[in-house]
Amino acid sequence: MSITRRSVIVQGGVIGAGVLASGLPGIKAFAQISPLPWRRSLQGLAWNDPIVATYRDAVRILKAMPASEKFNWVKLSEIHGSPSGFKYCPHGNWYFLPWHRAFTAMYERIVRQVTKNNDFAMPFWDWTANPYLPDIFTMQKTPDHKENPLYVATRTWRPTQPMPNNIVGQGVLNSILASTPYEIFGTSRPRGQNSLDPSWITGGGGTQGILEATPHNQVHNNIGGYMPTASSPRDPIFFMHHANIDRIWATWNLRNSNSADPLWTNMPFNENFYNVDGSFWSPKVSDLYIPEELGYTYGFRNYFKVATASAKTLALDNKLSSVIAETTSDAAVAGLTTAFVENSKAATRNAPLSLPVKIPAGALQGIFSQPPLPSGMETMDFGAAREQAASAPRVLAFLRDVEITDPKTTSVRVFLGKHDLKADTPVTDPHYVGSFAVLDHSGDHHGAHGHRPPPSFVLDLTDAIQRVYGGGHADGEDINLQLVPVGAGAGKPGSAKPARLEIAIVSA
Template sequence: MESLNLVMNNSCAIYAKLPQTGCNLGVCRSIRTEARRRNNVVLCKGGERLWLDRRELLLASTSAIAVGATKKAAAKPMPPPDLEKCHNPDTAPTDAQNLNCCPPYSEKPVDFELPTNLPMRVRPSAHDVNDEYVEKYSRAIQLMHELPPDDPRSFTQQANVHCAYCDGAYYEGSLPVELQIHNSWFFLPWHRWYLYFHERILAKLVGDDTFALPFWNWDAPAGMTLPPIYSHPGSPLYDELRNPAHMPPSKVDLNYDPQKKSNILTGPKLVASNTNLMYRQIVSGAKTPSLFQGQPYRYGDNPDPGAGTLENSPHGPVHVWTGSPAQPNLEDMGNFYSAARDPIFFAHHANVDRMWTIWKSLEGKRRVDFDDPDYLQASFLFYDENARLVRVKVADALDPKNLMFSYQSVDIPWIKARPKKSSAKLEVTSVGSHAAIAAGHISEFGSKARKLVVPITALVKKPKKKRSQKEIDDETEEVLVIGGVEVKRGVAAKFDVFINLAEADSDTAISCPEYAGTFSNVPHHHEHGGKNKRNGKPKSPYRKSSFKVGITEILEDLGATEDDNIVVTLVPKGDFKADPIVISSIKIEYD
């Protein structure tokens, strides 16, 4: 078990074995003041900076401490950002560098108290609302536009909330580290809070506590068109920065590829594609909280540890499908900094939030929220309907009933849409009985990163032949891990994943049983997107993350449960030769 060899320097501790990593005494001096203020020391290992309590360091100096245990001891829930340190977004596009997303700040936050005197509100399907509702909703948005620009409840300030939290305008508490609420386990609870306060402000403006935001149920055929209430020029619900080709009656493509110009799905084939994607991303590929909601993200961590299946798709493609291709950055919906300027953002995310409630109702004992204290006690800041700055915690957002809202019941056709089992079993064994493997045409991914500009097909060894009976009883999931996924932040990068379908390409329908899931990136950065607050250097236009999807059910359907290996094919959805997606590894693990 590896132990820590420490060199003391006032309030800094340096991992002595790794002086070449750049996490050195000079770096520590630059943050010594912060360490003293927090009664902490700084541990640098492998370029990773960890904050430790001084008592933990004393223990480390007198005995061996496992690196893994040290990381666990150092973990802390994410604190709210310091609004006084808000700055222009780091990751806004080049032509939006003077953008100020910071809210007005004039008071210290108070702790939010769950509502006790509100009626239970039912969020309606946007396709089913009546004229009275549309008039009230439109009036509420108009009144929001008419508020003074420095009122935190005004429409511009409300849109800026998303910009600030999603484009690097905030730090993680007092650390010089970008706070990002996407691509992690914060994606769902943060957006639930965001919608809650937006909804309550609208209700306050029209004097109706029963008012609830609508949801755009793009997951069912009846809701796959952009809701008509958002499509009328002159209405406060209208946004001119949308894709004109995607106005009703066009149906949304939940696996949308903005570069594809031919073989575009329509009609029943598009509905089948959408239905299968929903099943894979919400049902079969996401049977654990980390698969569905995203990877852990704690105080001091770098952002973007990994999005859940829902955030990858359908969430991401709907954003890009709605934004205007005539705009330099797919504004409004197609870019993080501008997405909430379009009122339909809130209907889109209401349906994303609805997916969370549906997911927890599905079969499986592991479809529950995280119980990690670092998740539950993480906190954020919002302005409420009375323009008070309030501090909220993730724990209070887990049950919609606590916030006094629910969703209209509508058809959910994809829950039972398990693809038909493959009629032919592709045998992929350790001795290479599959013809292509035997001929040497399919090899392992290898140890070097590869650019995903054309489909990549690789042989992936399973850690073991099959799960134990205890693992089956515990619903341990076999997980396909695409590691070190590096994409340019400003590019709508996507790729599909197929199991035992070596010939898959960009025209392969995802309605096939071999389809495993989709990775997508919503643009939120450009070439010159600010500077790194750690070292003052230009911020990298790339983000590095991972993509994980459960494959236990797919392996069952393909007759590959007890195979030694599987064939994985990654298919880029677009031409990324100029800005290639980079993949570092492909493996299988157990969750």
């Protein structure tokens, strides 16, 4: 299929169509089609589309290679991890996005090499536009009666069941794209990082925002089979999922810059990946900013064309970066108020956990007096949305060191001030804040300090506080954050026990 102006619109998916049809710099993609291979949405691609057929052929070829070959399907997946645990793959810190961009790009290049199709680009599964497992992964045999190497029998997610709206829906996507700065959008640095020692890459230790904690982790866990495990790249749908995560990052970069901290930009992934000739490819993070420089495109142009931000917006972003990196305290910085509560109890399906936190008098008054903040998706004007957001305080909840049992089958829902909370309380309830899950790292004990800390998460409570408490909250009273685990995929939920809840109220 040739790429035309019409196919850009049709195949661009929810994000692509919205961004390219706006007044953003990406509109130039309509005027000039890139000569680079174009990553397209799986939605609407037939089973015998050349892109799908190329990927299917490549998976078949790689699976048939001798086990000793470095490009053997299983051997390649072990770069990510194996049944004994994760190897080079980072989760739960700020290397998550660039590492997986390089990993997916490596596979994309290998597919071109083994199929001799240099026009191939890894398609993406836009689960916001189509929350069902794509048909090409659910048929055991293709319509020409051949075995389908994209089918994995151990998946537990039913083809007729959509991914839940509260993990992949448009509202979740809007919140992701409105998240700033990078360490809230793309997960934060490991706690205490002070060097470029490679052990920081795989040791977790950061705080996960919505992108990693919600659609990334929960789509992995829901699919089942290999996907909730360190061996997840053995399922060919892995790369469709990660191409979509990568596309969201590229979209975010149209109006937002990545972290400039050298602990992130200068980190090398030494001998983590292969070139197509079998030699090692060892990019550092700053080599991985631009998809086009890696040999593929989503049709966007002019990344990082951030409109000149006001002093207020810059001040807010700097404070948010300091808060999430835990490099400041409310005693040292004006415009920052914090409160916390320690915890030793676990939330279960039958016994939700309530975490009341006393907020200092007057700290929330700026929240109550502001209208709900826009995401920027309404008018596609992200710059204006950021300026408006900087005019009011933001309230962030940090759930630190959350111990989750049965993580492969557990999703944790978060509510605010819901006194009769139950496991079946719907996510449409106005008290609902969001949800998170984690990939199972229970077998991993490596990291910067010889162990892997439990995961941490950040949620923006600003809109929920306006919605739930409004002007009816007495000054100086507690706000009550609540957790309830629910089942994910085909299993029963475990428990969730945060060691600490911190509330940060940040204003420019």
